[in-house]
Amino acid sequence: MSYVYIDGTFYEKENAKVSVFDHGFLYGDGVFEGIRAYNGMVFRLTEHVDRLFDSAKVIALVPSVSKKEMEEIIIKTCHKNSIRDGYIRPIISRGVGDLGLNPYLCKKSSVICIADKISLYPKEDYENGLKIITVATHRNYNESLNPRVKSLNYLNNILAKIEAVQAGVKEALMLNPLGYVAECTGDNLFIARKGKIYMPSVHSGSLDGITAAVVAELARKRGFEVISGTVSRFDIWTSDECWLTGTAAEMIPVISLDSRQIGDGKVGPIYRQLLMDFRYLTETTGTPIV
Secondary structure, eight states: OOEEEETTEEEEGGGOOOOTTBHHHHHOOEEEOOEEEETTEETTHHHHHHHHHHHHHHTTOOOSSOHHHHHHHHHHHHHHTTOSSEEEEEEEEOOBOOSSSOGGGOOSOEEEEEEEOOOOSOHHHHHHOEEEEEOSOOOOOTTTSOTTSOBSOOHHHHHHHHHHHHTTOSOEEEEOTTSSEEEESSOEEEEEETTEEEEEOGGGTOOOOHHHHHHHHHHHHTTOEEEEEOOOHHHHHTOSEEEEEETTTEEEEEEEETTEEOTTSSOOHHHHHHHHHHHHHHHHOSEEOO
16 A cells, blocks of 8 residues: 655545645646655655755745654655655645635645655666657756756656657757757766766756766766766767766666767766666665664
8 A cells, every 4th residue: 555645644545635726736836856765765865855945945935844844754654655665756835725826825835745666767778778869848947947946847848758759769858048958858967078077067957966966976986077067969979978867767878869879889887887886875875764
């Protein structure tokens, strides 16, 4: 039996419901996080909750719980669902209001937490690498809806994912309005070239990825220089290796972009080395689920 936390109560999955007048449902007015549990521990719990509350602050959403309470809710939801290895989705919505846009008519935010299993890509994609394309759908302008906010309105990413699926691939590269690389529909991007590692900065329109930060730190510990800045498709096409990072996807290699082979078209040694380090870290660190 699977249980969902909604505003202080656990409901069986089939009975977990929110009001149709909740502005999270009506307008995508809310924020969320994606978090992983490994080996009975929640990975980077504090960092995820901090980012959740940062997102809420940016959209002037006042959570009805504290950060400490949110962490406790996440742990309790994992425990309730006997999760040792899984995916956690905490959500803070604006709450119930009326059919108008005014968020200040929503009296109290709603807190939801889901803990379940997830498999974003099949095993062979991690072994052989993805072929991806650039899509016409650009990432949002930073000052329209800043991509650093993980909001419940994910239409920008969904439209890009639709383009990818219709083109016969599983992931899409999104550019910012200036034509530089932002991120993929749900993942940050890295490239390796001539012994250095590059990633688009958050100012390029990418999420401030927690998994990306972990991978960057692991690379530095291996002695690699990691450079965050402007990345173009030219840089990807001429790179030696490319991979994506995200909570759900973890680390997955990319072997071609827009039918241009990356490197030798095989999963590269830097990726494999960092993946090994990432696997060890996730299995040995985290907040215990008790």
